[in-house]
Amino acid sequence: MERDLTARLSAAARASLRWEAGLGLLVIAIIIFGAVTSPQFLTSVNFFNTGVSSGEIAIMALPMTLIIISGEIDLSVASILGMSSALLGYLWARHWPMLAIFVMVALLGIVAGLINGLLVTRVGLPSLAVTIGTLALYRGVALILLGPNTISNFPAGYTNIGINPLPGTQIPYNVAIFVVLAVIFGIVLHFTATGRSIYAMGASPEAALFAGIRVKRVKTMLYVISGLVCALAGVLWTFRLATAVQNNGLGLELDVVAIVLLGGVSIFGGKGTLAGVVLAVIAFAALQNALLLTNFNQEATGIVIGALLLVSVFAPNAAALLHGLPRWARGRPRRAAPSP
């Protein structure tokens, strides 16, 4: 029994390693494709542009990874980004000092995450439904705050982060923040007891509870951190585009979820690594950029993203798929199914 378990665990570890190796190869393939098809692909300007335009999505993918591994989901991330951006614009237009605005935006993110977390853990509601609700609610708050207005008179010292890299490098500010956060999240997830407990509650919430893990507290904390990080992403987004408008980041939640799943994280929780998600972020950004440079209709990159997503979910299930086919075909209904 015990050997069976260790065998299964190491099989899972091997499978995830294979997945990350596959993602690594995918990234290399995309880079070769980009370099061959466009001379601009491997330039530092292009590197900057690619990074700066995906930084916030990448940042939001980090807490999402932990939340999905813990067995939940947060679809409200892009709305928290939009709501933070709207509050930033709203307060700036009312001549608040920037420091006070940052504090308020951070608090807003924390409160938004806390509402998600409490509804999921204390009221016991499914996170999918809760965060679809707060997705609308938080976007609604952004609408109420800004209405149809656009606030864009931010000081150049802040909005330069969309144009200038970190001094002395080619790295955009939001990518630098992503790298720092990725290291922190990686350490917490893979090298601390809290990180292990996140895997445990994702694999089996009851077993985790009986093992003495404070499942509710940790999950609430994850939502609060997600809210705070998304608020940060909202500030970065606003300054990068030098615009606070109510629909900032609209619809990004699905991109974030797609990246995390592409990174090999199981939607059922309990499986996945941060390294996989970082590779998926790189693949996502590089792919979008390579297709842009080759004059492929960039919006249609969705086809490639979607196809990769299907591969990510079917690859580990290939054996089950082959198994399931005959059984499904054999299934005999007792009565012909009436088509409604």
Place this chain on the structure above:
Amino acid sequence: MTSTVTERAGSAATPGSGSRRLTERVFRIRESGIIAVFLVFVGVTTAIHPEFLNQQNLQFLLVNTVVYALLALGETMVVISRNVDLSIGSVLGLSAYVSAGLFKPHPGIPIPVVFLVGLGIGLACGMANGLMVALGRVPSLVVTLATLYIIRGIDILIVGGNEVTAQTLPNSFANIPRANVLGVPYLAIAVAVVIGAGAYYLRSFRSGRELYAIGSNPEAARLAGIPTGRRIFTAFTVSGAIAGVAGVLWAAQYQTVDSTAGTGYELTVISAVVVGGVAIFGGSGSAVGAAVGALLLSSITSALNVLGISQLWLEAISGFLLLLAITLDRIISLRLQAALRRRSAGVGT
């Protein structure tokens, strides 16, 4: 949640099966809850502003609701089986552009053919979803998230930079949402009939009941001999087909179709379904509830209009309403569980 399978089956009211009667009672409350909220809402709005119920406004409201209510029917079937279909917005967009785009190169094309094309596109997409979920046994959230991207991508490639414009559409097509009898749009009547048929199917047909069984406990359903794969496949196929037809109706209503048609509809429709009392993890809820959920969400839009409240509040209110609905549902089901436990403890000893 598991007790919901007996919701209607126990309507013969065998005396002595107390828990069944209790389940029924709670479910009557639950079903009527959303309708009561809707009636109170309409009542209050009308009391403040009688124009809310004038004919023009009602007509507008009904036409506005039909697309959402139709989509909600398909989504209900999928959600009841403990799955989710995120691709409906993309299917709607693809179907709207391809079907309405037929009028330009073929001006005389009969309208039923246009609907058949929309239906065909929807069927194909729904069957693809259903095959992957049922055969591959992979989570429908991921599969339909992927097809959301893929179908939208195909739509964008087909559309290019073009759009269907109102001038290319014949009047007979553009007037579909406007034709009415005694002020009631034919379209609303047709959609009500379709939803009624869907509700009847889910309530009274064996294969419909089996969707509830699968949603309550997929493993138990499989062990009980229910062909779960087939049923789930059917649910996704129907959901896709409905989204395809809804796309044609969408085109008739808005008359300008570009590659963004239907973007984000999936989450609005899921909201309507959940507000209408369908449990997000399957096994309970009804098609009528989901349709009332859709009606409630669009009557909020219309009420804000009439009351002169800024439309800006709409999104926040609908989000709040969804949270309220699922919280109330949770409280009711906890009370039910407690009551059942008390009852069985009393009977058992």
